[in-house]
Amino acid sequence: MRQGEFIVLSASAMILTALGIDIMLPAFSELRQDFGLDPKSTETAKIISYFFLGQIAQIVFGTLSDRFGRLPVLRIGFPLYILGGIAAALAPSLTPMLIARFVAGVGASAVFMTTIAGVRDRFIGNEMARIMSLIFTVFLLTPVFAPFLGSAILHISSWKTVFLIPPTFGLIIFLWSMRLEESLPKTKRIPLSLSSLRKSVKIVLNNRTFLRYITITTLLFSALSAYVASSEHIIGEIYRAPTLFKWIFGGMGMFMALSTFTNSYLSSRYGAKRTVKFLLLFYTFIALGLVICVFLFGEPLNMTFFFSAVTLLMALNLALEPNSSALALEPMGDRAGIASSIYGTIFFSVGSVLGSVISARMTDSVVPLIVAYFFIGIIALTLALCDSRSHQQKIT
Numbered sequence: 001m002r003q004g005e006f007i008v009l010s011a012s013a014m015i016l017t018a019l020g021i022d023i024m025l026p027a028f029s030e031l032r033q034d035f036g037l038d039p040k041s042t043e044t045a046k047i048i049s050y051f052f053l054g055q056i057a058q059i060v061f062g063t064l065s066d067r068f069g070r071l072p073v074l075r076i077g078f079p080l081y082i083l084g085g086i087a088a089a090l091a092p093s094l095t096p097m098l099i100a101r102f103v104a105g106v107g108a109s110a111v112f113m114t115t116i117a118g119v120r121d122r123f124i125g126n127e128m129a130r131i132m133s134l135i136f137t138v139f140l141l142t143p144v145f146a147p148f149l150g151s152a153i154l155h156i157s158s159w160k161t162v163f164l165i166p167p168t169f170g171l172i173i174f175l176w177s178m179r180l181e182e183s184l185p186k187t188k189r190i191p192l193s194l195s196s197l198r199k200s201v202k203i204v205l206n207n208r209t210f211l212r213y214i215t216i217t218t219l220l221f222s223a224l225s226a227y228v229a230s231s232e233h234i235i236g237e238i239y240r241a242p243t244l245f246k247w248i249f250g251g252m253g254m255f256m257a258l259s260t261f262t263n264s265y266l267s268s269r270y271g272a273k274r275t276v277k278f279l280l281l282f283y284t285f286i287a288l289g290l291v292i293c294v295f296l297f298g299e300p301l302n303m304t305f306f307f308s309a310v311t312l313l314m315a316l317n318l319a320l321e322p323n324s325s326a327l328a329l330e331p332m333g334d335r336a337g338i339a340s341s342i343y344g345t346i347f348f349s350v351g352s353v354l355g356s357v358i359s360a361r362m363t364d365s366v367v368p369l370i371v372a373y374f375f376i377g378i379i380a381l382t383l384a385l386c387d388s389r390s391h392q393q394k395i396t
Contacts, residue, residue, distance in 0.1 A: 001179055006122075009180070011135040012173050013115045015142050016081060017108045020166040021048055022146035022253075025232045026246060027159035034159065035094055040237055042363060043094060048229040049356045050098045054105020055348030061110045062117070062341015066200070067192040069182045070114040070121070077110025078174035085167030089160045104166075109344060117340040120329050121183035128330070129267040129275075132322030142253065147246035190338075200338045213328035214343055216276070216380040218351045220317045220324075223376050225355030226369055227310065230362050238366060239303050252311045259315035263322065272323040277384045279323075283316045284377030290370045299365060306366065313373055 001009070028044040037043055065073040084104030091097035116132075123131050150162045190196055204210055227234075231249060236242035266275045290309050293301060300306075325343070332339035361368040 001181065005179075007131065007134050009173075009176060010115050010119060013111050013177065014135060016166065016170050016173065017112055018142035019146060019169055020051055020081075020085065020104060020108060021228060022142055022249070023150040023162055023165055024159075025228075025249065026147050026150040027154060027162045028232050029236065029242065030154065030159045037094070040233075040363075042230070042233055042359065045229040045233070045356070045359045046094075046098055047101055048225070049352050049359075050101040051105040051108070052225060052348050052352030052355075054102045054107075055109040055112070055352075056345050057106040058109045058113045058341040058344035058348070060341070061113050062338045062344075063192070063197055063200075065114055065117060065184070065341070066190045066338050069184050069186075069189065070118050071180060071182050073110050074114045074177060074180070077107045077114065078170060078177070080104070080107025081111065082107070082167040082170045082174070085170065086164065089163035089167075109348070113340050113344050116325065116329070116344070118180075118183045120332070120340065124330060126267055126272055126326070129272040129323050129326035132325055133263045133267060133319075135322075145250070146253075147249045151246045197338075201342065204332065204339045204342050207331055209331055210328045210339065210343075212383050212386070213276075213324045214346055216280075216383050217321055217324040217328070217343075218347050219354075219376045219380050220320055221347055221351035222354035222358065223369070223372055224314060224317050225352050226358035226362075226372065227314065229355060230359045230369075234362065234366060238362070238364060239300065241303070248307055252307070252314055255311050256315045256318045259319040263319040267323055267326075272327050273384075276320060276323045276327070277381075279316050279320050280377065280381040280384050283313060283320070284374070284381050286312050286316075287370070287373035287377045291374045294367060294370055299367065301366070 024047065028047075029039070031037075032039060032041055032044060061073045061077070081104050084100050084102075084107055087100035088097050088104060091100055115135075119128060119131055119135070149165070153162045153165070190200060232242075232245055235245045235248055263275065263279075266278075270278075286309055290301075290306075293305070328343060329339055358368050358372050
């Protein structure tokens with residue numbers, strides 16, 4: 001498989017995670033009505049959170065992929081995603097739907113983890129950051145078209161049909177993935193034993209570079225997941241403009257895709273570390289501006305101003321992620337599988353829990369989100385700058 005096809009296939013595999021979220025957001029209003037929930041209920045945010053929580057299975061899949069290779073794990077992930085998606089679409093109430101969404105998230109975790117590990121097997125350092133940025137550019141086209149597709153389907157069918165789109169797309173990508181070749185040679189596979197697993201986990205968790213950048217990425221993802229899970233509520237209930245949801249969400253997705261494409265240039269030109277520091281500084285500055293505006297002018301902030309600022313923050317968020325991923329996984333070598341699984345487990349499970357905490361507090365205000373943006377920016381920027389100081393001390 002040539003590099004171009006590999007990038008598009010990898011992006012399409014990662015799209016399954018985004019598609020399993022973005023296309024459903026316009027259907028939440030109809031779903032609440034069908035399930036007898038209060039129109040202002042934030043319970044539908046759990047449909048996103050449970051999907052993210054399924055990513056905790058990456059720790060298991062990472063171990064298996066380091067022992068048996070990437071492809072067997074990928075072959076397990078797709079059926080779980082497809083079957084979980086179908087079960088969620090046919091669920092009669094919210095509780096069985098959440099269980100099905102968790103199963104679909106488990107399947108998505110296997111696909112996500114093996115995709116990142118496959119990229120790490122083939123590329124390293126700034127080249128990996130560049131390839132990841134290109135993959136994320138394709139991946140981030142999903143928020144552009146998914147809400148429009150979901151809304152269009154709702155005009156001719158029900159929310160159940162909308163929920164069936166991700167597993168259908170997953171089946172297509174599953175068949176396409178049969179062209180992939182194994183990226184982990186048998187000579188580099190790690191024996192499956194408790195002692196080897198303990199040793200691998202210890203090596204990964206003792207690596208300060210890995211811990212620093214996984215913390216940065218997890219914090220940023222918590223802000224991203226909080227907004228995505230609550231975006232329909234923010235636009236429809238807090239700003240009372242439900243008809244604008246697909247336009248706002250789609251426009252943000254377009255800008256986010258553009259930012260990751262730009263990031264592929266920045267990481268190649270200036271390196272991943274310098275790019276991370278610059279983008280985090282910009283992120284923190286914008287978040288500080290939002291905090292100041294809230295305290296000066298109160299709520300609600302002007303709708304155009306608020307969503308323009310959030311769009312910039314989300315774009316920076318998604319531009320930072322491939323750089324942080326590359327920097328975290330670069331020192332992992334042959335343990336890319338277990339490292340990717342620990343990375344994905346922390347990234348999604350901890351990030352989604354923190355995101356859920358933020359979302360739960362946004363019943364009638366966006367202040368919790370704005371404050372979270374600011375503190376996340378401060379902490380992440382501090383960690384990135386500490387990395388530079390430790391590097392200079394090593395040189396000295």
